[in-house]
Amino acid sequence: MAPGLAGYIVRRLLWAIPVLFAISVIVFYMLRLAPGDPVDSLLGQRYREEEAALIRKKYGYDQPIHIQYVKYMRHLLQGDLGVSTRHQSFTVSEIILPKIWVSARLGFIALVISFFLGIAAGIYAALARGTFLDPLTISFWLAIDAVPIFVAIPFLQWLFAVKLDLIGLSWQGFTSPNIILPILILSLPGTAGIARFVRASVLGVMKEDYVRTARAKGLPERIVVFRHIARNALLPLITIIGLSLPGVAGGSLIIEQMFGIPGIGAESFEAVLAPDFDVILALVLFGSVLFIVANILIDILYAIIDPRIRLGAQRG
Amino acid sequence: MSNRMLALMMGVVAFLILAVGVVFVIALAGGGNDENTTPASGDGDSRPSTSAGGICNGNSLVIPGSQPNTVLDPIQVVDVSTSEYVVEIFGGLVTLDPQLQVVGDIAEKWEVSNGGRTYTFTLRDNVVFHTGNQRRVTAEDVKYSIERAADPANASPTVVAYLGNIVGLKDRFEGRAPSVSGVKVIDERTLQIDLLEPSDYFIYELTYPVSFVVDRQQIESDPRNWTRNPNGTGPFRLAEFKPAERIRLVKNPRYHLGAPKLDEVIFQLGGGSLLTQYQNDEIHTTPVPASLLDSIKDGSNPLAKDYRSYPALATFYFTLNPNKPPFDDPKVRQAFALSLDRETINSVLLFDYYDVAEGIVPGAMPGRSGTVRTYPYDPDRAKQLLSESKYAGNMPRIVLTYAGSGAAPGDVLVAIQENWQQVLGVTVELQAIDTAAFLREQRQGNFQIQSDGWSADYPDPENFLGKLFASDSPLNYTKYNNPEVDALLKQARVETNRERRYQLYAQAEQKIIDDASIIPTFWSVEHLLVKPCVQGLPNAPMTIPRYRYVEIKEP
Numbered sequence: 001m002a003p004g005l006a007g008y009i010v011r012r013l014l015w016a017i018p019v020l021f022a023i024s025v026i027v028f029y030m031l032r033l034a035p036g037d038p039v040d041s042l043l044g045q046r047y048r049e050e051e052a053a054l055i056r057k058k059y060g061y062d063q064p065i066h067i068q069y070v071k072y073m074r075h076l077l078q079g080d081l082g083v084s085t086r087h088q089s090f091t092v093s094e095i096i097l098p099k100i101w102v103s104a105r106l107g108f109i110a111l112v113i114s115f116f117l118g119i120a121a122g123i124y125a126a127l128a129r130g131t132f133l134d135p136l137t138i139s140f141w142l143a144i145d146a147v148p149i150f151v152a153i154p155f156l157q158w159l160f161a162v163k164l165d166l167i168g169l170s171w172q173g174f175t176s177p178n179i180i181l182p183i184l185i186l187s188l189p190g191t192a193g194i195a196r197f198v199r200a201s202v203l204g205v206m207k208e209d210y211v212r213t214a215r216a217k218g219l220p221e222r223i224v225v226f227r228h229i230a231r232n233a234l235l236p237l238i239t240i241i242g243l244s245l246p247g248v249a250g251g252s253l254i255i256e257q258m259f260g261i262p263g264i265g266a267e268s269f270e271a272v273l274a275p276d277f278d279v280i281l282a283l284v285l286f287g288s289v290l291f292i293v294a295n296i297l298i299d300i301l302y303a304i305i306d307p308r309i310r311l312g313a314q315r316g
Numbered sequence: 317m318s319n320r321m322l323a324l325m326m327g328v329v330a331f332l333i334l335a336v337g338v339v340f341v342i343a344l345a346g347g348g349n350d351e352n353t354t355p356a357s358g359d360g361d362s363r364p365s366t367s368a369g370g371i372c373n374g375n376s377l378v379i380p381g382s383q384p385n386t387v388l389d390p391i392q393v394v395d396v397s398t399s400e401y402v403v404e405i406f407g408g409l410v411t412l413d414p415q416l417q418v419v420g421d422i423a424e425k426w427e428v429s430n431g432g433r434t435y436t437f438t439l440r441d442n443v444v445f446h447t448g449n450q451r452r453v454t455a456e457d458v459k460y461s462i463e464r465a466a467d468p469a470n471a472s473p474t475v476v477a478y479l480g481n482i483v484g485l486k487d488r489f490e491g492r493a494p495s496v497s498g499v500k501v502i503d504e505r506t507l508q509i510d511l512l513e514p515s516d517y518f519i520y521e522l523t524y525p526v527s528f529v530v531d532r533q534q535i536e537s538d539p540r541n542w543t544r545n546p547n548g549t550g551p552f553r554l555a556e557f558k559p560a561e562r563i564r565l566v567k568n569p570r571y572h573l574g575a576p577k578l579d580e581v582i583f584q585l586g587g588g589s590l591l592t593q594y595q596n597d598e599i600h601t602t603p604v605p606a607s608l609l610d611s612i613k614d615g616s617n618p619l620a621k622d623y624r625s626y627p628a629l630a631t632f633y634f635t636l637n638p639n640k641p642p643f644d645d646p647k648v649r650q651a652f653a654l655s656l657d658r659e660t661i662n663s664v665l666l667f668d669y670y671d672v673a674e675g676i677v678p679g680a681m682p683g684r685s686g687t688v689r690t691y692p693y694d695p696d697r698a699k700q701l702l703s704e705s706k707y708a709g710n711m712p713r714i715v716l717t718y719a720g721s722g723a724a725p726g727d728v729l730v731a732i733q734e735n736w737q738q739v740l741g742v743t744v745e746l747q748a749i750d751t752a753a754f755l756r757e758q759r760q761g762n763f764q765i766q767s768d769g770w771s772a773d774y775p776d777p778e779n780f781l782g783k784l785f786a787s788d789s790p791l792n793y794t795k796y797n798n799p800e801v802d803a804l805l806k807q808a809r810v811e812t813n814r815e816r817r818y819q820l821y822a823q824a825e826q827k828i829i830d831d832a833s834i835i836p837t838f839w840s841v842e843h844l845l846v847k848p849c850v851q852g853l854p855n856a857p858m859t860i861p862r863y864r865y866v867e868i869k870e871p
Binding site for chain 2 (some may be wrong): 036041044045046048054086090153158257258267272
């Protein structure tokens with residue numbers, strides 16, 4: 001491990017505190033000051049000031065915003081994310097954690113698949129440069145990427161479920177084959193971007209002196225490709241992987257809606273419409289934490305893989 | 317890049333497009349083949365068209381459901397998506413049968429005395445709660461449930477609107493009394509309810525969830541979380557509730573009106589591609605999308621054999637604000653009503669997805685008078701009225717607002733906008749706003765036209781007319797105020813002769829329509845596909861306990 005790594009992590013984590021504090025204040029005030037509150041949507045056409053006042057009191061919305069904020073933070077620091085006004089018998093953690101878990105697993109599987117395919121296709125295309133196989137590979141994935149999911153999903157659903165009768169479309173969890181279609185649709189379109197990135201990166205590395213040296217030494221092509229080219233060419237991918245992690249846990253609204261997946265994408269959408277104050281706040285804070293952690297992870301990974309990179313300021 | 321390369325790339329793209337096309341053609345050709353052979357032979361696609369494979373073998377009904385907006389507590393229910401479950405899990409003194417007649421539930425019978433001011437209920441002696449020693453329900457339980465609804469600490473949004481006529485209820489809700497004096501336990505099986513003024517429709521109000529019976533022991537021992545596993549007396553018991561995923565109800569074998577034939581009902585809350593799931597035999601019923609209605613109605617769609625439709629107790633309408641120009645002039649309002657060609661819009665644009673509204677009270681409402689008429693499509697008279705109005709020639713900017721839900725869909729609004737443009741030469745801007753903002757501008761009376769709707773809470777014209785248009789009604793959210801209408805509605809409210817009461821409502825309704833500050837457009841219609849093996853599902857036009865009638869068996 002690089003020297004000073006522990007100190008670096010601690011410093012970065014300490015920096016995260018004021019960032020998260022600022023985010024929480026801004027989002028908290030924005031939610032409360034925006035027109036429309038949860039009581040509006042709870043009561044709908046039956047809204048009367050008498051009942052609305054009772055409900056505002058029940059949730060503490062009648063108090064000044066800074067008091068509400070202090071109370072919220074006190075609960076938050078005790079691990080209590082508050083209550084959902086859309087799912088009244090459930091706490092925010094009970095609502096969002098299982099859904100984040102569903103979306104994160106789904107997203108992670110899709111991410112692994114699209115990176116695996118993308119890296120393979122990218123390296124293959126780069127090595128095949130100058131032949132028709134290079135543009136064929138890239139165009140193939142671009143063509144898949146270019147199909148709008150509004151077209152792809154109904155067509156694939158009809159083809160695999162109704163026509164071929166291979167799978168069902170209702171959500172049955174991760175052990176059911178029904179999961180295959182949403183995973184394909186989540187992973188395949190992302191492959192093109194990764195493939196192009198890897199291809200460019202590999203082509204860049206192939207011009208490096210050390211690759212020429214390795215070839216000149218008479219190393220087998222397999223060793224040159226995997227040890228010298230791929231390893232160096234894939235280093236920038238860490239940033240892409242790291243930055244796609246928060247998105248992975250965020251879920252996909254459209255895909256979740258069209259497959260009836262109980263994920264966090266659909267929940268976030270509904271929470272914002274309601275608006276479900278505590279759920280929105282919890283999701284924003286969760287996203288921020290994920291983003292900060294992903295960034296720290298990227299830095300650490302770079303330091304481990306590439307010893308030339310030094311983290312932060314060095315002490316004598 | 318060389319020219320050769322470019323040509324090659326274009327070739328590849330062409331190849332890909334060709335490949336996708338071939339897949340399409342193969343798939344579609346297969347589809348056509350399938351339709352022709354299935355009914356006769358049955359090989360290839362091994363499922364015969366009448367049997368729906370796995371879901372028709374078991375004894376559980378799997379249907380799409382909507383996410384409840386509130387907690388599964390009868391006193392908190394404000395919306396159809398929550399009451400759908402609450403009416404199956406809980407029960408009250410009375411309930412509705414599929415023909416929307418009031419029948420006894422926990423009460424075996426009731427008597428009205430004191431000129432319509434006193435209701436005396438005799439309870440059944442075989443009503444038990446689902447769990448918790450299967451305790452028997454007594455008059456004390458009913459009294460507790462109503463008092464709990466009236467307790468201001470519980471903040472029920474509906475108790476004043478639906479039970480406010482009970483003596484002492486408002487006093488309790490406003491904190492002036494410790495209990496509801498008008499609900500009296502005579503003995504274990506007899507309950508007396510006294511009303512402030514005579515009411516014939518009070519018995520209908522009792523079918524609304526707010527007065528349903530809850531288990532005091534459960535609520536007191538687990539006040540925070542009891543709604544996760546609520547203990548009621550209804551035909552089904554809540555077995556599983558995963559938000560946005562699934563609600564599973566299992567049958568109550570001791571249900572006093574006859575145990576359900578189904579073992580369980582599974583509501584899938586996640587949505588997804590419902591029609592495809594239906595075609596793939598994963599769910600038993602699905603609503604029909606408007607885009608498919610044409611081919612289903614003319615029988616060209618193979619799904620047509622599963623189709624059924626029935627009217628629903630809901631009305632779409634426009635609210636014209638009589639306090640804002642130009643709608644402070646009745647002639648402008650009438651001109652707007654007369655220029656709507658609803659018949660053409662419904663038949664051409666919507667393939668008769670709705671019924672054209674002939675009144676505010678839906679056509680399927682028991683007791684609805686056939687004499688009420690809305691403004692017909694009369695462009696000449698509309699033009700004439702507009703030219704006589706004080707805004708002729710100097711029409712201000714007009715904005716129509718609508719919310720995402722509960723209102724007529726966008727393309728209908730566009731067609732209506734076109735009506736006003738062509739007939740009156742008036743440009744109405746359409747503005748979609750979020751539901752909370754829509755409701756807020758409605759409350760503050762800060763709008764010109766709103767597209768809106770109301771669906772029945774109980775099957776009585778009073779629920780539409782008295783609740784929405786009496787100036788002193790807590791639910792009069794449109795702030796409609798017309799002394800003449802008020803007088804009629806007040807007369808109707810205390811009228812205990814049902815026929816006369818219906819007549820009075822019809823008179824009030826006609827006056828509200830003539831006023832043209834409410835322009836009814838369409839009555840809602842349910843369009844459903846139901847697997848043939850689902851038998852006995854009632855076509856009830858509103859939310860009632862309906863799944864205890866259902867049976868899954870081959871026709």
